[in-house]
Amino acid sequence: MNEQDRLRQEAGQPLRRPSIIRRLGCSLLLVFWLVILLAPCTFFYLAVNGQIMLQHADVPDPAMHPLLSIQTIMEIEDRGVAITRSLITQQTDDQMCLETHVNYVFWQSSHNESQDSVFCDCYTRQPGSDWALETQLTGVCQPQGEDIR
Known part of the structure; x- marks a missing residue:
């Protein structure tokens, strides 16, 4: 005081x-x-479990498209973590596209170039049925109506 x-x-x-x-x-x-x-x-x-994962609520194959996943990589030549995140880029009642980014942080690696990747999975479904994979593309998702080049 x-x-x-x-x-x-x-x-x-x-x-x-x-x-x-x-x-x-x-x-x-x-x-x-x-x-x-x-x-x-x-x-x-x-370190004990090898992975921390937060999942989306309503996406097809949530293990392949996590909201956020941090996973340890413990191989003979590579050691580090993989950080995976995905987001819904397009969604309608019968179509959904998910863009997944995978980034690697290595403290020991046999690769000289970046191994990071981005891919786009588009799903369709008929009313009352499950989602079915329609296309899988390397790179970011393109808005509907644009050509993929």
């Missing part, structure tokens, strides 16, 4: 509350500190 707060308390006046910016800054710092504290737990979970 500083001198001004002590004088206010002796005079019977209420103490000033910290400003909203100060409280917001402390809250953000606390959240950041918790993220730092949980990082080793996340890395331990990844």
Whole structure:
């Protein structure tokens, strides 16, 4: 308690509350500190299980099109992590296209060039049936009506 707060308390006046910016800054710092504290737990979970995956709710083959997947790569010549994420680029009642990005972070690799990739899977379905894979393309999904070159 500083001198001004002590004088206010002796005079019977209420103490000033910290400003909203100060409280917001402390809250953000606390959240950041918790993220730092949980990082080793996340890395331990990844090392033990080999994969952390968050899935989309309503997509065909959710294991192939995760919202976010972090997977360890532990091979003889390559060591690192693969980060896979996918997003829905087009969706109607009878058609859906998913764009999947796969990025690699290697700390040991036998490859000199980047192994990152992007692919597009388009699915169709008839009313009352399951999704069926229609096309699979390398690269980003093209909007409907455009030629794929």
